Amino acid sequence: MTAKHDQYRRKAEGWSEHEYADGAAYLDRRAQVVVELGPPLRPGDEVLDLACGDGGLGAHLLRRGLRYRGVDATPEMVVAAQRALGQSAVVEEGDLDAYAPPGPVAATTVFRAIYYARDRRAFFERVAGFTTTKLVFDLNPRQYRMNDVLADLRSAGFDRVAVRPFFVPQRVALPRVASALLRGIERTGPLARLVLRARFTYLVAAWRSVDPT
Numbered sequence: 078m079t080a081k082h083d084q085y086r087r088k089a090e091g092w093s094e095h096e097y098a099d100g101a102a103y104l105d106r107r108a109q110v111v112v113e114l115g116p117p118l119r120p121g122d123e124v125l126d127l128a129c130g131d132g133g134l135g136a137h138l139l140r141r142g143l144r145y146r147g148v149d150a151t152p153e154m155v156v157a158a159q160r161a162l163g164q165s166a167v168v169e170e171g172d173l174d175a176y177a178p179p180g181p182v183a184a185t186t187v188f189r190a191i192y193y194a195r196d197r198r199a200f201f202e203r204v205a206g207f208t209t210t211k212l213v214f215d216l217n218p219r220q221y222r223m224n225d226v227l228a229d230l231r232s233a234g235f236d237r238v239a240v241r242p243f244f245v246p247q248r249v250a251l252p253r254v255a256s257a258l259l260r261g262i263e264r265t266g267p268l269a270r271l272v273l274r275a276r277f278t279y280l281v282a283a284w285r286s287v288d289p290t
């Protein structure tokens with residue numbers, strides 16, 4: 078157990094409230110992008126959220142008529158997510174490098190945790206084996222080279238990719254006008270890329286043009 082993992086145990090209870098200045102707004106926007114980026118999800122589709130933390134994203138996906146399966150390696154996070162979501166979702170303990178759902182899922186998501194995959198390419202290959210519609214994750218371009226990640230996705234069979242900036246601050250709750258302005262900048266191309274040199278992340282959806290399942 079690393080110091081980081083020990084920290085997750087201690088912070089599990091109330092994770093979403095502490096980590097996100099405006100958790101409801103942040104996670105709702107994330108859920109919206111999960112549904113809309115790349116091939117859209119439809120009510121009834123199942124989302125597998127790997128490294129789900131306290132399952133904060135779950136409520137926002139359930140509200141959109143999706144089914145939610147959360148998986149996390151930290152037992153305290155699993156308990157917090159189970160408590161928050163109750164019978165409306167499945168939450169299990171598991172390692173994202175080894176977990177396989179009982180059947181295919183429409184979407185697999187990984188937020189703020191892609192770096193826990195021991196071998197990113199092998200991880201993408203495993204996910205591709207049980208994901209029918211798309212994989213969605215966030216990527217910090219100051220930490221990873223987009224081209225390296227795209228190459229790993231292609232090699233895993235994800236031949237289609239959609240990438241978009243996600244300019245919702247995690248630790249600051251902005252007034253409405255400022256949020257709207259940032260949302261506008263997400264779509265500006267060069268200006269958005271400039272912003273990404275200093276802050277924020279991309280959201281990436283990857284899928285296969287031919288469904289293998």
Ligand SMILES: C[S@@+](CC[C@H](N)C(=O)[O-])C[C@H]1O[C@@H](n2cnc3c(N)ncnc32)[C@H](O)[C@@H]1O
Binds near residue numbers: 173
């Ligand atoms: C930064 S938190 C992100 C939680 C949530 N996805 C979010 O966006 O708020 C990282 C999470 O990854 C989990 N985690 C770390 N290593 C893992 C692994 N190998 N398999 C599954 N979960 C893991 C931690 O327990 C923690 O809940």
